[in-house]
Amino acid sequence: MSNPKTNRLTPNSKPTPQTLGEFLIDNQSDFPFASGELTRLLNSIRLAAKVVNHNVNQAGLVDITGAAQNINVQGEEQMKLDVFADVTFINTLTNREIVCGIASEENEDFIAVAGSDGGHKQHYVVLIDPLDGSSNIDINAPVGTIFSIYRRTSPQGTPVKLEDFLQPGNMQVAAGYVLYGTSTIMVFTTGNGVNGFTLNPALGTYYRSHPDMRFPEKGNIYSVNEGKYATFPQGVKDYIKYCQKEEDDRPYTSRYIGALAADFHRSLIKGGIFLYPETSTAPTGKLRLLYECNPIAMIAEQAGGKASNGTQRIMEVKPTELHQRVPFFCGNAEMVDDVERCIAEASNT
Numbered sequence: 001m002s003n004p005k006t007n008r009l010t011p012n013s014k015p016t017p018q019t020l021g022e023f024l025i026d027n028q029s030d031f032p033f034a035s036g037e038l039t040r041l042l043n044s045i046r047l048a049a050k051v052v053n054h055n056v057n058q059a060g061l062v063d064i065t066g067a068a069q070n071i072n073v074q075g076e077e078q079m080k081l082d083v084f085a086d087v088t089f090i091n092t093l094t095n096r097e098i099v100c101g102i103a104s105e106e107n108e109d110f111i112a113v114a115g116s117d118g119g120h121k122q123h124y125v126v127l128i129d130p131l132d133g134s135s136n137i138d139i140n141a142p143v144g145t146i147f148s149i150y151r152r153t154s155p156q157g158t159p160v161k162l163e164d165f166l167q168p169g170n171m172q173v174a175a176g177y178v179l180y181g182t183s184t185i186m187v188f189t190t191g192n193g194v195n196g197f198t199l200n201p202a203l204g205t206y207y208r209s210h211p212d213m214r215f216p217e218k219g220n221i222y223s224v225n226e227g228k229y230a231t232f233p234q235g236v237k238d239y240i241k242y243c244q245k246e247e248d249d250r251p252y253t254s255r256y257i258g259a260l261a262a263d264f265h266r267s268l269i270k271g272g273i274f275l276y277p278e279t280s281t282a283p284t285g286k287l288r289l290l291y292e293c294n295p296i297a298m299i300a301e302q303a304g305g306k307a308s309n310g311t312q313r314i315m316e317v318k319p320t321e322l323h324q325r326v327p328f329f330c331g332n333a334e335m336v337d338d339v340e341r342c343i344a345e346a347s348n349t
């Protein structure tokens with residue numbers, strides 16, 4: 001900013017936003033268990049996300065678009081960036097010896113991390129969707145990373161077990177997502193509210209651009225793949241009709257990117273609901289409880305919103321398998337209440 005009298009640059013009166021590194025150090029004592037281990041883990045996630053961000057931004061320039069010629073454990077075609085992001089997060093977390101286990105949407109089994117001394121000494125397991133919305137890569141549209149962190153339940157010093165990963169979402173100690181959009185933002189919670197940190201790509205530093213994120217009081221955007229409408233259960237069809245009705249504050253408007261991290265981020269900032277119900281062709285839904293729904297649900301609740309499978313709070317669903325899928329309705333509390341009401345009414349008729 002220049003001073004018209006002196007034509008000199010005057011100091012900007014706005015305080016410089018806190019960096020993610022500063023935030024982690026300043027708030028370490030508020031983190032669950034406060035041993036420094038979770039801080040180091042979040043630090044590693046932000047580092048791996050920078051590497052993935054660099055690659056995402058080169059899509060079209062280097063050979064990373066398109067399919068990797070593999071089918072993943074979900075029976076879905078893997079994109080080259082799916083594989084790159086998966087390897088980047090797993091390597092970053094295992095090399096730093098800060099987790100005792102990792103489960104990824106891209107791999108059939110979880111990985112037990114022994115540490116260089118073979119001691120299995122760490123406390124945390126990470127569950128990750130390394131690249132969310134991968135069909136967007138080839139069209140320069142946003143993609144994300146979604147992560148969920150739990151304290152192990154099996155004894156420290158032994159290899160992690162499946163049970164360490166199959167914990168309900170209300171046991172998460174931290175959760176977050178990185179959205180590689182027009183800018184790159186890391187949004188996370190450790191159970192004390194939600195904060196968003198935007199990456200300055202020139203400096204490689206994340207700044208706290210979105211402090212204490214909360215859903216707006218009211219939402220009016222519904223986000224669903226309406227092309228599948230005919231396959232939706234009656235209650236969800238009724239809710240969509242309700243959204244479209246000319247009444248009071250409605251009709252609502254509709255937006256859909258096809259990447260949960262991006263669609264949820266819009267709902268959080270502007271107010272709205274994201275819906276991915278069970279369908280006649282996918283009777284348990286499409287989204288994965290452990291890698292996608294639980295972490296987004298924790299952020300939603302911490303920001304004053306709600307997340308449901310239509311009848312039950314997502315974070316109370318007891319997982320039975322790593323790659324379990326669930327119907328998912330998440331966003332402004334009032335909107336989630338409305339869809340639950342429509343589902344209940346349809347099941348009573």
Ligand code: AHG
Pocket residue numbers: 076105129131132133134135225258259260261263286
């Ligand atoms: P992923 O790329 O990790 O498999 O996730 C894609 C998911 C989710 O992000 C998105 O909301 C949904 O699939 C989109 O599915 P449709 O194409 O069926 O709408």
Ligand code: MN
Pocket residue numbers: 129131132133260292
């Ligand atoms: Mn995903």
Ligand code: MN
Pocket residue numbers: 082105129130131132133134
């Ligand atoms: Mn994915």
